[in-house]
Amino acid sequence: MQTFHRGRRLRATPYIRSMVRETAPLLREDLIMPYFVVAGEPGLRKEIPSMPGQCQLGLDALTEQVAAAVDMGLASCILFGIPASKDEQASGAWAEDGIVQKAVRRLKRRWPELLIITDVCLCEYMSHGHCGILTSEGRVLNDETLPLLAKTAVSQAQAGADMVAPSDMMDGRVAAIREALDAAGLTGTPILSYAVKYASAFYGPFRDAAQSAPACGDRKSYQMDPGNAREALLEALADLQEGADALIIKPAGPYSDILRTVREHVNVPLCAYQVSGEYAMIRAAGLNGWVDERAVMLESLLGLKRSGADMIITYFTETLLRDGLVR
Numbered sequence: 001m002q003t004f005h006r007g008r009r010l011r012a013t014p015y016i017r018s019m020v021r022e023t024a025p026l027l028r029e030d031l032i033m034p035y036f037v038v039a040g041e042p043g044l045r046k047e048i049p050s051m052p053g054q055c056q057l058g059l060d061a062l063t064e065q066v067a068a069a070v071d072m073g074l075a076s077c078i079l080f081g082i083p084a085s086k087d088e089q090a091s092g093a094w095a096e097d098g099i100v101q102k103a104v105r106r107l108k109r110r111w112p113e114l115l116i117i118t119d120v121c122l123c124e125y126m127s128h129g130h131c132g133i134l135t136s137e138g139r140v141l142n143d144e145t146l147p148l149l150a151k152t153a154v155s156q157a158q159a160g161a162d163m164v165a166p167s168d169m170m171d172g173r174v175a176a177i178r179e180a181l182d183a184a185g186l187t188g189t190p191i192l193s194y195a196v197k198y199a200s201a202f203y204g205p206f207r208d209a210a211q212s213a214p215a216c217g218d219r220k221s222y223q224m225d226p227g228n229a230r231e232a233l234l235e236a237l238a239d240l241q242e243g244a245d246a247l248i249i250k251p252a253g254p255y256s257d258i259l260r261t262v263r264e265h266v267n268v269p270l271c272a273y274q275v276s277g278e279y280a281m282i283r284a285a286g287l288n289g290w291v292d293e294r295a296v297m298l299e300s301l302l303g304l305k306r307s308g309a310d311m312i313i314t315y316f317t318e319t320l321l322r323d324g325l326v327r
């Protein structure tokens, strides 16, 4: 009798395959939809050329978009803002009537149960496009930036954000934000920290969408070097020590080894961010008829769950809901 492995026995029928499948199907609660909300004309709906299907949205357009998504079962979203004007203190990020603060108030009033996460960063609001305060020699200052990030997080939480997600990669920002939230009486607001964020070319389309490309230089002095894996653990543990409640790994697909490693070392929830460039590549190949877009989209997300993601930020969220591809 042959003794080789007979893996095909458990692949024979759809029922057997789903019985032995190790990774659970996607749930709507796993998915977080990013939105780009723009100050100014409330009805604005402008497609982002490098992200087909995604738009910059004015306040009214955002409300319409979310209404349709909530009807399809949207559970959670993350908001990015594009202010009317930018300066060197990123004042649009922490203004009480900033675009994100306005959007949060508007959405929470209508959908109190919708889980709203706000991205805490300064690059969209800085005239130079960096994530912190810039010196005249082009250096991004760390400690001087922390109070601005803390102020941003507090103003977003005061507007009603359920969770704040710092994505700036300054050292010590989670502690600064936690302290400021607590001091403002917001002890119940969780921090979903972009703990492991690489300096990645996969953010290209996002920077078109958020108009946040740095005017000079790059983000390599604060975002992580793509060659580093051990350092990811250092970053994850540091953020936990500072008070992060859950962690983001970003980008997702090209860094699923990192997701897996972090998963094996920490016990907090992990979020994978399938970033703009990952979305753009799948869409582009799909639109060209080079791949089966729906199948590739599902496989890419399954891969992230299999690698250890509890939740996923993906621009495909609305598509998945619309097409009934999640439970």
Ligand code: PBG
Residues within 6 Å of the ligand: 119, 121, 123, 131, 167, 168, 202, 203, 204, 205, 206, 207, 219, 274, 275, 276, 277
């Ligand atoms: C802000 C921020 C970026 C992304 C999320 N938050 C851009 C960047 O760091 O340049 C990228 C998300 C995406 O590509 O989808 N700092």
